Amino acid sequence: MVTKRVPAGLPEDADLRRADSLAREIFSDVANKWALLIIEALGEGTLRFSELRDEVEGVSHKMLTQNLRMLERNGLVERTVHPTVPPRVEYTLTEPGRELRTAVDAICGWTHEHLDHVERARERFGER
Amino acid sequence: MVTKRVPAGLPEDADLRRADSLAREIFSDVANKWALLIIEALGEGTLRFSELRDEVEGVSHKMLTQNLRMLERNGLVERTVHPTVPPRVEYTLTEPGRELRTAVDAICGWTHEHLDHVERARERFGER
DNA sequence: CTGGATCCCGACAGATACTG
DNA sequence: CAGTATCTGTCGGGATCCAG
16 A cells, blocks of 8 residues: 655645545455455446345355445445336446456456466465 | 356366365455555565564554465465574565555555545435 | 344454463 | 464354345
């Protein structure tokens, strides 16, 4: 987390602190397993709640709603309710959300590309 | 998380399942706040344990060691002990670790670039 | 179907103390 | 300084039930 350094006490000092703590807060929100998997699952498209639950393997009802609310609150995901019966709710990444997704993609890609490296590292690590 | 689809029952089927579950496991390990912050803190350089504790703001002694062990086990971080007194232990990203770091950089960058967007989204979300 | 609310247990994370 | 161990409380997160 790169932080701009400024002599203490200047007028803009407080603002910078605020911005940094906000950045940390957002990072903490976003940098968790379920949030990233949801972002990855949404991809370019639109998914319903139940589709997401199926798509994001292993996520519980609670964690899904919780993270979706959080992502919506932070403006990463847009939630559109179709007032039909039964209700139909769709989730889509916003533009910033899609931008973040490319980073998540990179992590996913990295994971698959280094399976062997990790496995070998684990074996070596196991020898003790 | 893109998964290659193969007709069930083929010889390589089991291998693919194993690879996927391994990928998920690695992802779960890596996609957490402290691990990502540690990777980001290490950057291109080398840091001692105590330097990392200072650098990664808010991390506890325990979480730091725990995550460092995990990153070492997965071959993302290299740990070198200098048998001096007092002991001096240094941590560096491995090559795969540095590759992953670029993705983490992207997330950090994203965070700082969208502070306003997030703040506005939160305000709008608050109106309920 | 979506999702809020509640209960409850296990895992996680902090604090502290102890070794090399 | 670096790291392990233990103890303890908190809370993440699953299961379940209820409502719109």
